[in-house]
Amino acid sequence: MAAIAPYLWLGMLFAFPFLLVFKLSLSDVALSMPPYAPKFDPGNIGRFVRALDLDTYGRLVSDPIYIKAWLSSLKIAAISTALLVLIGYPIAYGMARCSSGSRQLLVLAVTLPFFTSFLIRVYAWVAILKPAGILNAGLHALGLPPVAVMNTDAAVYIGMVYAYLPFMALPLYAVLEKQDESLIEAAADLGATPFRAFWTVTFPMSLPGVAAGALLCFIPIVGEFVIPDLLGGSSTLMIGKTIWTEFFNNRDWPAAAAAATALLITLVVPLMLYQRQQARVLR
Amino acid sequence: MTTKAARPNIGAIRSSFAPWNDPGTKPLVRFDGVTKRFGDQIAVDNVSLDIYEREFFALLGPSGCGKTTLMRMLAGFETPDAGRIMLGGVDLADTPPHKRPVNMMFQSYALFPHLSVAGNIAFGLKMEGLKKVAITDRVNEMLKLVKLEAYAARMPHQLSGGQRQRVALARAIARKPRVLLLDEPLAALDKKLREETQFELTDLQMELGITFLTVTHDQDEAMVLADRIGVMDQGRIVQIGPPTEVYEAPNSRGVAEFLGDINIFEGIVETFNSPVASLKSADGHFKVVDEDCPAGGATVWLAVRPEKMRISPKAPPKGTANVLAGEIWDIGYLGDWTTYIVEIGPNRLIRVAQANASRIVEHPLSWDDKVWVSFDADAGVVLTR
Ligand SMILES: Nc1ncnc2c1ncn2[C@@H]1O[C@H](COP(=O)(O)OP(=O)(O)O)[C@@H](O)[C@H]1O
Ligand SMILES: [Mg+2]
Numbered sequence: 001m002a003a004i005a006p007y008l009w010l011g012m013l014f015a016f017p018f019l020l021v022f023k024l025s026l027s028d029v030a031l032s033m034p035p036y037a038p039k040f041d042p043g044n045i046g047r048f049v050r051a052l053d054l055d056t057y058g059r060l061v062s063d064p065i066y067i068k069a070w071l072s073s074l075k076i077a078a079i080s081t082a083l084l085v086l087i088g089y090p091i092a093y094g095m096a097r098c099s100s101g102s103r104q105l106l107v108l109a110v111t112l113p114f115f116t117s118f119l120i121r122v123y124a125w126v127a128i129l130k131p132a133g134i135l136n137a138g139l140h141a142l143g144l145p146p147v148a149v150m151n152t153d154a155a156v157y158i159g160m161v162y163a164y165l166p167f168m169a170l171p172l173y174a175v176l177e178k179q180d181e182s183l184i185e186a187a188a189d190l191g192a193t194p195f196r197a198f199w200t201v202t203f204p205m206s207l208p209g210v211a212a213g214a215l216l217c218f219i220p221i222v223g224e225f226v227i228p229d230l231l232g233g234s235s236t237l238m239i240g241k242t243i244w245t246e247f248f249n250n251r252d253w254p255a256a257a258a259a260a261t262a263l264l265i266t267l268v269v270p271l272m273l274y275q276r277q278q279a280r281v282l283r
Numbered sequence: 284m285t286t287k288a289a290r291p292n293i294g295a296i297r298s299s300f301a302p303w304n305d306p307g308t309k310p311l312v313r314f315d316g317v318t319k320r321f322g323d324q325i326a327v328d329n330v331s332l333d334i335y336e337r338e339f340f341a342l343l344g345p346s347g348c349g350k351t352t353l354m355r356m357l358a359g360f361e362t363p364d365a366g367r368i369m370l371g372g373v374d375l376a377d378t379p380p381h382k383r384p385v386n387m388m389f390q391s392y393a394l395f396p397h398l399s400v401a402g403n404i405a406f407g408l409k410m411e412g413l414k415k416v417a418i419t420d421r422v423n424e425m426l427k428l429v430k431l432e433a434y435a436a437r438m439p440h441q442l443s444g445g446q447r448q449r450v451a452l453a454r455a456i457a458r459k460p461r462v463l464l465l466d467e468p469l470a471a472l473d474k475k476l477r478e479e480t481q482f483e484l485t486d487l488q489m490e491l492g493i494t495f496l497t498v499t500h501d502q503d504e505a506m507v508l509a510d511r512i513g514v515m516d517q518g519r520i521v522q523i524g525p526p527t528e529v530y531e532a533p534n535s536r537g538v539a540e541f542l543g544d545i546n547i548f549e550g551i552v553e554t555f556n557s558p559v560a561s562l563k564s565a566d567g568h569f570k571v572v573d574e575d576c577p578a579g580g581a582t583v584w585l586a587v588r589p590e591k592m593r594i595s596p597k598a599p600p601k602g603t604a605n606v607l608a609g610e611i612w613d614i615g616y617l618g619d620w621t622t623y624i625v626e627i628g629p630n631r632l633i634r635v636a637q638a639n640a641s642r643i644v645e646h647p648l649s650w651d652d653k654v655w656v657s658f659d660a661d662a663g664v665v666l667t668r
Contacts, residue, residue, distance in 0.1 A: 180393065182391055183393050185358075185393065186387075186389060186393035186394075186395070187395075188359075188381045189381070190454070191407050191411055197381075201397075204397050205396070205397050
């Protein structure tokens with residue numbers, strides 16, 4: 001019984017909703033309520049299945065807006081993830097090198113933002129970055145010229161790094177904290193300066209943590225909607241925003257569903273690579 | 284049968300090797316009043332110790348007595364709270380670990396799990412900045428030395444415990460350190476492998492001519508390996524000397540009891556006409572030969588090793604000195620040796636060990652047999668503390 005629980009969970013919360021979305025992506029737009037056809041008809045499954053087709057996916061490929069949004073999402077996610085590694089690694093490293101008492105405090109500090117709503121925290125960034133916001137007020141007080149960050153890609157990166165930092169820092173911390181201190185001593189004993197000991201021992205051994213953190217950040221960032229919507233500008237193109245627009249503004253449910261399905265498939269590839277790598281580490 | 288490998292005449296070299304007796308020889312390593320505390324606990328307490336070039340020195344003591352800490356201070360991983368550590372006459376205080384010409388074989392081996400056997404051995408050579416060809420040559424030489432040529436490409440987790448130990452050893456000697464530090468080098472091996480490796484280590488040390496400092500809690504290991512043993516207890520060095528000296532002439536009951544089994548008789552010196560002393564104890568009178576016995580009236584302890592006592596079912600002739608009558612309380616048969624526990628008085632047990640020289644004994648000793656234990660006047664050592 002206990003063994004099937006995870007499958008039940010997966011089935012209810014992932015496979016079934018996904019199948020609904022996938023079915024939707026095979027439908028066509030229709031002026032009805034809800035706005036697509038065919039509708040599922042238990043009485044005549046044959047006609048229902050025959051009416052499903054891949055037309056929507058054709059539109060996805062032919063209209064450059066989807067490809068552009070998809071590429072732009074991958075770019076923003078890649079750059080954000082790289083920034084997260086650069087910022088998260090020193091934080092995790094510092095935490096792992098602390099005395100065990102202050103470590104727990106720091107882990108708490110890193111998880112503390114989760115105690116408030118994500119949306120509120122993003123709105124806080126709006127308050128900071130908007131033209132007459134806290135940032136520019138501070139710059140003004142220092143006698144510096146104001147900066148226009150709000151509604152640019154820079155604001156999106158700031159938001160992404162801020163929101164996903166715990167997802168990068170914590171897996172890295174978990175790996176670095178486990179690392180056997182005597183390996184660093186062995187490196188020093190064999191003539192490695194602290195700098196070289198880090199790059200030849202600590203860093204290569206922490207790569208599984210880097211991979212875990214990068215995936216935990218990259219995948220949700222690709223589909224992120226709230227941050228580009230609230231902090232980004234009209235030129236910030238992200239697939240999450242596109243799906244939202246198709247769904248709510250254009251009422252093109254099949255196109256939104258097809259874009260979501262395509263996104264999921266592109267994200268399954270890095271996930272499987274990660275799985276393979278994890279299996280190799282465990283062996 | 285043990286096969287005799289080709290090697291220099293170690294016996295001749297070893298029996299004459301005693302630089303510590305020559306006041307003209309400068310030590311390679313000198314610990315000078317070294318103290319280390321962790322919080323309010325004192326791990327190493329005012330240790331002074333000289334180790335000489337090409338010596339195999341063993342620190343021996345119970346777990347937690349500060350051996351590893353002392354060694355880690357020489358490697359540079361701990362800083363002494365007081366005292367100095369010198370190497371070749373130079374104070375090491377300002378030299379960071381990566382610049383010290385010593386290498387350590389860690390108790391856990393500390394092999395790099397992300398590097399192959401060859402990668403582990405090459406690590407220190409790369410840090411030295413050697414050329415690729417020189418590194419490859421040296422790595423191959425090391426692999427051959429520890430008989431792991433076939434395992435160069437293996438990862439540490441694919442090796443047995445004994446193989447890992449050899450990789451750790453090869454990695455530590457690859458840089459030709461002036462002192463090789465070994466922290467419980469054989470503790471993780473099983474008994475048979477441990478005994479083989481002990482002899483390999485001594486051969487290796489002769490061959491390389493490197494000074495070895497080893498740390499162990501196993502007295503057999505220290506005795507087999509070392510030229511000299513430093514016996515440690517609670518952060519202090521309590522005796523330093525060659526194995527035979529610390530075993531046969533311990534300077535205290537603590538050392539005597541830590542190195543093997545021993546029978547101790549508390550008594551008072553009746554007379555002492557150097558070197559012959561007569562002692563009176565609750566177990567009877569003893570006649571002993573010991574130049575260092577204190578004068579009459581002093582309280583002393585006579586310590587006699589079990590293998591230096593004889594056991595017999597027949598009473599020795601009247602007038603024989605150092606005879607104890609008793610009953611066999613227990614027998615431990617070890618094949619080569621038999622240990623008899625003899626009750627010589629109410630709640631007074633002594634231990635006698637006899638080599639089993641014959642295969643068949645007509646009247647073997649048995650439980651509750653009445654026996655006589657005797658020992659020669661020079662079999663024991665008189666201790667004053
Ligand atoms: N880093 C440390 N922090 C606190 N106490 C330590 C540390 N290292 C060793 N000790 C303590 O110092 C004493 C000596 O330890 P150690 O040198 O490892 O002993 P040994 O190697 O003889 O078993 C022990 O009581 C140990 O608990
Ligand atoms: Mg130790």
